[in-house]
Amino acid sequence: MRKIAIFASGTGTNFVALVQAIKARQLPAQVVLLVCDHQDAPVLQRAQAFNIPSFVINFKDYANKAAAETAILAALQARDVQAILLAGYMRIIGPTLLAAYPNKIINIHPALLPKFPGAHGIEDAFQAGVKETGVTIHFIDAGVDSGPIIAQKAVPVLPTDDLDSLETRIHATEHVLYPDVLADLLKKGAL
Numbered sequence: 001m002r003k004i005a006i007f008a009s010g011t012g013t014n015f016v017a018l019v020q021a022i023k024a025r026q027l028p029a030q031v032v033l034l035v036c037d038h039q040d041a042p043v044l045q046r047a048q049a050f051n052i053p054s055f056v057i058n059f060k061d062y063a064n065k066a067a068a069e070t071a072i073l074a075a076l077q078a079r080d081v082q083a084i085l086l087a088g089y090m091r092i093i094g095p096t097l098l099a100a101y102p103n104k105i106i107n108i109h110p111a112l113l114p115k116f117p118g119a120h121g122i123e124d125a126f127q128a129g130v131k132e133t134g135v136t137i138h139f140i141d142a143g144v145d146s147g148p149i150i151a152q153k154a155v156p157v158l159p160t161d162d163l164d165s166l167e168t169r170i171h172a173t174e175h176v177l178y179p180d181v182l183a184d185l186l187k188k189g190a191l
């Protein structure tokens with residue numbers, strides 16, 4: 001049973017999709033902690049609803065990223081976390097956590113990397129006028145959105161789309177792809 005932490009900064013729909021899929025599909029994993037860097041993020045209420053403990057960290061309380069990640073690492077180790085899933089976590093993972101979890105941190109990105117990296121992948125693709133974008137799941141490395149790609153799923157951009165309709169289609173794709181990739185990685189013993 002792999003002990004997993006999910007890191008999130010905002011709404012938490014991917015958090016919910018993962019927690020629900022682990023239960024519904026009886027995956028050999030347990031989400032033992034939510035790590036969140038915003039004390040008012042809606043994902044915190046979603047974790048509470050699932051009786052999953054949260055660790056809230058305010059980076060402004062720490063001298064630097066390393067100090068903050070050292071505090072996060074203590075919370076992860078206290079719960080024997082073995083792997084980390086980023087799900088809308090809007091901070092760059094630094095050397096402290098990368099060293100502690102080599103090839104054990106994955107991220108979901110709402111574009112077909114290497115296209116449209118960064119914090120605004122959906123909007124950037126929409127503004128670029130592409131006819132197709134998608135979702136990427138990749139291992140985290142020291143770069144930003146540069147880690148080895150695990151899976152991708154293309155999502156069409158329709159002529160009738162506005163940003164909201166595209167975001168809805170992207171999120172629906174994410175909520176299937178992330179649990180599918182998690183199940184596959186667990187089956188392979190790769191996480």
Ligand SMILES: Nc1nc2c(c(=O)[nH]1)N[C@@H](CN(C=O)c1ccc(C(=O)N[C@@H](CCC(=O)O)C(=O)O)cc1)CN2
Binds near residue numbers: 086092094110119146
């Ligand atoms: N080491 C890594 N950390 C993270 C990655 C990654 O590939 N390597 N992916 C991001 C997720 N992400 C896009 O998918 C992303 C999130 C946030 C930012 C960003 O620039 N955020 C802040 C900077 C905050 C900080 O310094 O920690 C900003 O807007 O200035 C870019 C990409 C998750 N982490």
Ligand SMILES: NCC(=O)N[C@@H]1O[C@H](COP(=O)([O-])[O-])[C@@H](O)[C@H]1O
Binds near residue numbers: 010015088089120
């Ligand atoms: N660069 C990272 C990034 O943009 N991640 C994106 O944040 C959203 C979180 O939604 P959620 O909080 O509803 O899961 C998701 O669309 C995810 O792909």
